[in-house]
Amino acid sequence: QVHLVESGGGVVQPGGSLRLSCAASGFTFSRDDMHWVRQVPGKGLEWVALIRYDGSNEFYADSVKGRFTVSRDNSKNTLYLQMNSLRAEDTAVYYCATKGDVVLPTAIYTKFDYWGQGALVTVSS
């Protein structure tokens, strides 16, 4: 059974930093690309970042590029999100999720198979 548990959320001042962790179990973590997705309370979902299964590549939403860094430790089955220069608009619940895209000859089925329960990050003075 796949289990993803985020931790590290909390209250931080604008301009501050925070690191989120996502502990994974129940699947072969080192074989799966992983996403971070966030959600402002009461609002919609926003994709944040993706890291390839071996850490070889990372992709970021424009809203966080240059401030956030996604990384992973496959020996610990753990995904991270380092968030620097935080702004009020970064206040959100942050979810980690597995990437389970199906690649076909002429199309790609995108999907986020499993999600953690989320970690709340509040940026406020």
Place this chain on the structure above:
Amino acid sequence: SSELTQDPAVSVALGQTVRITCQADNLRTYYASWYQQKPGQAPVLVIYGKNNRPSGIPDRFSGSTSGNTASLTITGAQAEDEAAYYCNSRDYSGNHWVFGGGTKVTVL
């Protein structure tokens, strides 16, 4: 970057059928997936690809794509289907993922 457009809200009578749509420019290449989210809970994948349901998702949920519009249909809506539903796909670069704004489904 691409955008995915959803209607903000829709209502359906108990036991009736409701269709939620998601418009985007590149659904022929990157098929949309659909997520159900209830208050205080994480999203759950309900449909992906042409019309694929993960294990455990009731068969009253189905999906389709026509041109630049992806649809999620709930046939015989139940009270427990009341939730927000989000579509997702990739943008043209293939390296960014985008969510629709979400559709709040109310079961009357």
